[in-house]
Amino acid sequence: MIKSELVSRIAEEFALSRKVSERAVSQIFDEIIEQMASGGRVEIRDFGVFGTSEYDSSVGRNPRTGESVELPARTLPRFKAGRGLSKRLNQDFEKENS
16 A cells, blocks of 8 residues: 555545545654654554664675775664554464464
8 A cells, every 4th residue: 555545545434635634644654754753763552663773883895896885873764563463464374273
């Protein structure tokens, strides 16, 4: 599913205009991004946790030349699925193996 499909489904489900639905979805995403950018985390019960991981600078290798390359410190996004999401994704697996 892409963002425009999510907007359409929310608009249909709650009888909203596409414009209102688009603003709501964008605002939610913007708030998650803003919180992560400031070093925080966002926890949505039964769905998961959005956060960041800090990585120190390190030395890597250029695969073509074998030359050492300095990799800068960086912050990357991470997501950890919640219990409800994990259970839902594995429902079919549990039914097949029961």
